[in-house]
Amino acid sequence: MHSSIDRLLRKLRLRWEIPPDAAAALESVMQPPRRYARGEEMIAQFAKPNESTLMVAGVAGRLVTLEDGAEQVTALHIAGDFVDLHSLYLRRQDHSVVALDDCVVATAPHGPLAEVATNYPAWALAFGYLLAWDAAVHRRWIVMLGRQTARAAFAHLICELWTRNRDVGLAEGPAFDLPLTQVELANVLGLSTVHANRVVQSLRAEGLIRWRSARVEILDWDRLAALAQFDTAYLQH
Amino acid sequence: MHSSIDRLLRKLRLRWEIPPDAAAALESVMQPPRRYARGEEMIAQFAKPNESTLMVAGVAGRLVTLEDGAEQVTALHIAGDFVDLHSLYLRRQDHSVVALDDCVVATAPHGPLAEVATNYPAWALAFGYLLAWDAAVHRRWIVMLGRQTARAAFAHLICELWTRNRDVGLAEGPAFDLPLTQVELANVLGLSTVHANRVVQSLRAEGLIRWRSARVEILDWDRLAALAQFDTAYLQH
DNA sequence: CGGGAGGTTGAGAGGCCTCAACTCTTGTGG
């Protein structure tokens, strides 16, 4: 990877032309890469950032904390994802962003970023697409949490993350990095830690996945996707 | 209401200037209002619409149907909401849109709509805002489904819908229209119909709300909001 | 070698589900 926006370009170019001059324009407004260690808070809840953050490497989560202390992860992001493109349009963050692994990110100040969108139709379109795509993933999570069992939800999460990793060139065959603790997984799936653990064990015992030392390997895609009722359509468009 | 976009303008003008000429430009690309009867499907799942739909009156829901037949509503929309602004950017609908009450809608063809965004910076900004706002609501629903009990989730839904109705001038004091059947409510909250019914009764019995003949009246906002852990921030920005 | 984070296990409780029946409301046709 030569530039911070390579993974993003790779994903977008699956379905669109991004002209080299447009790519160069975005690249020119990205700040130099910055690192966060696993566990660090990248953006605080209720913050009002004046820049948007692009993941270059690692995994980050958007975390909502309720008054009673309950925590729910509303989105996971990997290399090539903008973590908070929406902050271009919304005044306050409704959630914090946490590094779930060591991360490298590059930020773009809102002013120049908006200018890129005005000057390059390809980016105006792509930013709209990225916002809409984010929402499409949110909707699938709503279905996952509202209408699927814990086992199916976990299976779906694995299918989604594998697909997204593949789309940016980060899946090696049936395997990809998943540096979540089971506590964090529970906060994604809306479960208690104890039950999250049992769900993981159950999929392992059935020979659907292997998961150890921050790496998931999918052993039986067909059965996993069937359990998850995974339909990749919402990720592609 | 004189024009189809009045409620939308009202909502946006809570935080932005929308110049009259920009307003006129959007209005000029809206098609004449069209009606749907309660229960009608406005947009089919997997459709590829070439227009976006603005609610003028009524209530609509975005409905995802899984292979096993389970149904989950991922969003509710009232007057002033674009139901599928994202279709400007995404090729296929990932869900259907259903009229939950008699509805009046106006559509705008994607071509002219995109042109309005290019020619009027206020609309470029507002469309980005509306997309991001939609996603913020999705995120709150993820928290609601993942980390709140059925009672709290229902309470939250009521708080959110009252606030949104108020913002477009459709709340009369503590009351607003909620033309959902309990089956539909269950599909919003990710519950069985039976349990949805018990949740409704429970909030009624506690004197938090009244709900009859498609109309909700909030009897004790403070206790309802506390139960819901409702924080209006995500709706305002 | 000790400490701590992460993972695992067991047992009992509770929220929510399914199945099934029953009641109430609404609207339609005779």
Add this chain to the structure above:
DNA sequence: CCACAAGAGTTGAGGCCTCTCAACCTCCCG
């Protein structure tokens, strides 16, 4: 104007999924 049908709402009972509490294990690192 009544009778009936269909849809919506309600109730009961039993069972499963998931939660809480609490302990214990394992691995890694200093």
